[in-house]
Amino acid sequence: MNPQPSRLARRLALCAIALLILLLMAPNLVWLTYSHAPSTWLATIVFPTILLTVLFAILGRWPWVPCLLLAPFAMLAPLEIFYVATYHTPSTAQVIATILITNPQETHAYVGSLLPLLIAAPALSLAVALVAAWLAFRAKLRWGGRLREWIVAIAVATPVVSLAIGFAMSRGSIPSRLQTAVVPLRSFATALQSGYPFGIFQRFGEYRHEWAAMRAEARKFETFSYHARRAGPQPHQRQV
Numbered sequence: 001m002n003p004q005p006s007r008l009a010r011r012l013a014l015c016a017i018a019l020l021i022l023l024l025m026a027p028n029l030v031w032l033t034y035s036h037a038p039s040t041w042l043a044t045i046v047f048p049t050i051l052l053t054v055l056f057a058i059l060g061r062w063p064w065v066p067c068l069l070l071a072p073f074a075m076l077a078p079l080e081i082f083y084v085a086t087y088h089t090p091s092t093a094q095v096i097a098t099i100l101i102t103n104p105q106e107t108h109a110y111v112g113s114l115l116p117l118l119i120a121a122p123a124l125s126l127a128v129a130l131v132a133a134w135l136a137f138r139a140k141l142r143w144g145g146r147l148r149e150w151i152v153a154i155a156v157a158t159p160v161v162s163l164a165i166g167f168a169m170s171r172g173s174i175p176s177r178l179q180t181a182v183v184p185l186r187s188f189a190t191a192l193q194s195g196y197p198f199g200i201f202q203r204f205g206e207y208r209h210e211w212a213a214m215r216a217e218a219r220k221f222e223t224f225s226y227h228a229r230r231a232g233p234q235p236h237q238r239q240v
Contacts, residue, residue, distance in 0.1 A: 005139040013139040016132035017067065021052060023125055024073060027080040027090070027196040034088040043195040047188075051198050057151040060143030067133035073197035074129040078121035080196055082114075090194045093206035159185060 028044035059065045166181030193202040
């Protein structure tokens, strides 16, 4: 018979999860110190809070699972904090591309003495997520009750109702009505792109799209030809 987890173990697990969430929200809070526009509040506080709540509610029986899913974003959070604090704006797809093609010499020249900190901070942040997952698993945390059920129900019903209303109110063919119906969801995704951590998905997707387009253009240049040919013999003139 397995012993029941102590109250202290549950409190430690909850504190670790709270620390993980605070770490994930830290880039947004730093950005909020430089921009106070309503759109910034939505991207930094409202939308990430809603999505984090929905994620933990959907996986409420296994809170350690979202901790593991969020571990990569926790590891990248210090780098995002550094970028936002330096340039007063969130990272973009172009920044991701620059990081992926930068060599160690360029990195050392750019960050200088901060390089050890930028290496240690992601490792420590990753450890926070892993410890939170381990403590939640060990304490057998569960999120039950009506509140969790209502959150999951609203999270599922909101996009469905939005699509249904948009489709019913639009006119034209079925494809055009579907395009009109998804406009609110696209607007939500656009507003979410600047926030952390969920905006990383769109930024990385944009990077992949731009990289594929660039490679396609490069292949065109490799196979491009003017189809130039000599019109006829001209022995007394310079040939170019």
